[in-house]
Amino acid sequence: xxxxxxxxxxxxxxxxxxxxxxxxxxxxxxxxxxxxxxxxxxxxxxxxxxxxxxxxxxxxxxxxxxxxxxxxxxxxxxxxxxxxxxxxxxxxxxxxxxxxxxxxxxxxxx
Amino acid sequence: xxxxxxxxxxxxxxxxxxxxxxxxxxxxxxxxxxxxxxxxxxxxxxxxxxxxxxxxxxxxxxxxxxxxxxxxxxxxxxxxxxxxxxxxxxxxxxxxxxxxxxxxxxxxxxxxxx
Numbered sequence: 001x002x003x004x005x006x007x008x009x010x011x012x013x014x015x016x017x018x019x020x021x022x023x024x025x026x027x028x029x030x031x032x033x034x035x036x037x038x039x040x041x042x043x044x045x046x047x048x049x050x051x052x053x054x055x056x057x058x059x060x061x062x063x064x065x066x067x068x069x070x071x072x073x074x075x076x077x078x079x080x081x082x083x084x085x086x087x088x089x090x091x092x093x094x095x096x097x098x099x100x101x102x103x104x105x106x107x108x109x110x
Numbered sequence: 111x112x113x114x115x116x117x118x119x120x121x122x123x124x125x126x127x128x129x130x131x132x133x134x135x136x137x138x139x140x141x142x143x144x145x146x147x148x149x150x151x152x153x154x155x156x157x158x159x160x161x162x163x164x165x166x167x168x169x170x171x172x173x174x175x176x177x178x179x180x181x182x183x184x185x186x187x188x189x190x191x192x193x194x195x196x197x198x199x200x201x202x203x204x205x206x207x208x209x210x211x212x213x214x215x216x217x218x219x220x221x222x223x224x
Contacts, residue, residue, distance in 0.1 A: 034212075036215075041217075041220075042217055043200050043217045044153075044215045045215065046212055046214070049212055088152075088153065090153075097155045097158065097166045097168070098143070098153075098155060098202075098213060100145075100152055100154075
């Protein structure tokens with residue numbers, strides 16, 4: 001069983017929809033949680049970084065962490081075609097060793 | 111501030127050869143981590159270097175090695191290449207001074223082994 005599970009999709013939604021992306025994890029030592037966005041042929045870029053359980057909002061993006069359930073989510077409101085990318089959850093326990101989910105390929109249709 | 115740069119961007123090698131990839135971190139960053147990305151396994155951690163010393167290591171065979179120079183630039187070497195080594199190799203940099211920090215990724219080197 002992988003330490004971090006993420007549905008690879010693909011996920012296709014119409015422009016303006018709310019998108020929900022999720023990851024589950026098994027290692028209770030994970031304390032720091034991130035969401036990266038990766039466009040085709042590019043490196044991952046950091047979208048959200050959270051430490052504690054709860055919600056963190058940044059513009060159209062909201063990251064949610066539930067440590068008791070070992071479950072994290074990323075919500076995208078008013079989705080745009082430019083949001084089409086692969087979204088990767090990542091987490092670590094403190095050492096500089098990120099553990100990634102498989103990534104979810106998202107397409108926003110105009 | 112310039113981002114993380116990686117060279118070369120694309121590389122084609124044949125089985126049995128060796129390859130060296132280079133990464134220049136963001137100015138002032140002393141930690142460089144390397145990751146392998148494949149469609150089947152996703153992004154997997156290879157190793158991390160801080161102040162010229164390997165500080166963390168993933169579960170890859172000894173054919174994968176790295177080093178870091180005094181200017182924080184890092185190189186990764188893969189010897190005796192196998193077909194399964196075809197992947198996007200990403201490096202990420204951070205200051206390395208705190209226990210949990212944002213890592214900034216470069217564009218990657220796409221390696222194809224024939």
